[in-house]
Amino acid sequence: MIFETAIEKVIEKISFSELDYQTCISDVKYIVDALDAASKNKSTFFSNIFAELGSTVTFMKGNAIDSMPDFNYFLPFKMPLKMKPIFYVNNRKSLLRLKCKEKHVLVEDGFVSAECFHVLLSKHVKNILEETKTIECSGRVYKLSWHMRKMENQIFAYNIKADQVNADEQDPIIMTFDFVPVFKFLMYETPLPNSVADNVEGARYWIICSAFIQDEISIFSKVTPYWQMLKPAQKDKARNTVRLIKAIAKKHHEEHFLEVCSSKSEIFWRIQELGEAYNNYSQPIFFLEIYARIINNIITRFRPFLNLTKSFKFLKPFDDVLHINEFLKTLQMNREIDMNVVLPIFGLPNEI
Known part of the structure; x- marks a missing residue:
């Protein structure tokens, strides 16, 4: 069996039964509705922050791992302020400030503060989760x-986790909502100037993330997500990559290094870089590239400590991560692969 077929079989084996999948979908909706209602009861400018939270979830039960069909990493949020984007900050066309004439807690010296936004948003999320x-x-x-x-690119990512705690449940459901909150601008309402428009034909919206650069608290970064142009089958390639990496992390207890939020970040920004070239990537090749990028991030971050893994137990999983990365590359080069060698990597039982 070739590596490509082996990965397809792994994806098939970590799929939910129809009944369990519908149960998770139903519970995701219930949890999102509950958080959304609690948020709206606060009557703040963050009231609608959880409206589309369901698209950011990955759920797991036993060996099964999946996500919602409208899988996303960005959580769009519409500010109740009249804001005018001012581009070309520091001579970089992707950077901008949001000019606002209104008096508001988020506005400092006539501009929306990215720092203040995240401070108040984290406080809002904390209050909701504590209640x-x-x-x-x-x-x-x-x-x-x-x-x-x-994140390393100065963007703040959030993780909300829902663990099923029924004492009699042998395979509890685990849900993780991983997202970056972003301001969403519809093209027909706020078109981009030609000088800063991305070459993404047919784009319906653009978004901005915070970008703390040179201690500037009012600077944001513009993105026209290529993600909005993808067809369902192309999005499934990204969804499956998260599922594969999450399966490895669960099996080898490496969530500290391979947490799904990091995987989603690498996936979305890589798709953004590739643009139409993303179509040329097969499922296995895209999975291997994302996994390799995560490994590279780990090496970069923990290089000063790698020779101390025997002393620092929290770094011990790195040895397994690095070994698996090299082993997967070796499997890719072999034309004949034994599934009983592949399945344990992803926490799956051997075939009979």
Whole structure:
């Protein structure tokens, strides 16, 4: 069996049964609706932050891993302010400020503050999660937790986790909502100037993320996501890549290094870089490239400590991560592959 076929079989084996999949979909909707209602009860400018949260979820039960059909990493958020984008900050066309004449807690010296936005948003999310510690869906009880992390590209990513805590459940459901909150601008409402428009024909919207550069708290970064142009089959290639990496992380207890949020970040920005060239990537090749990029990030981040893995237990998983990366590359080069060698990598039982 060739490597490409082996990966297809792994994807098939980590798929949900129809009943379990529909259960997860139903519970995702219930949890999102509960968080959305709790957020709207706050009556703040973040009230609608959870409206599209469901698209950012990855859920797992036993060996099965999947996500919503409208899988996404960006969580669009519409600010209740009249803002005018001012481009060419520091002579870089992707950077901008949001000019606003309104008096608002997020506005400093006439511009929206990216730093203030994240401080207040994290406070809002914390308040919601502290008040909504558990949610029950048709007898299934989920315990909620969250954290925020700063990505290397100066973007803040959020993780909300829902763990099923029923004592009698042998294979509890685990849900992770991983996202970067972004401001979304519809092209017909706020068209991009020709001088900064991306060559993405047919784009319906563009977004902005925070970009703390040179201690400037009011600077944002513009992106016209190529993601919006993809067909369902192309999005499935990204979804499956997250599933494969999540399966490896779960099997080898390497969530600290291979957490799904990091995977999604690498996937979305790589698709953005590739543009139409993304179509030329097969599922296995795209998976291997993303996995290799994550490994490279780990090496870059932890290089000063790698020779100390025997002393620092929290770095021990790195040895396994590096070994798996090299082993997968070796498998790719072989034309004949034994599935009983491949399946354990992803935490799956051997074939009979």
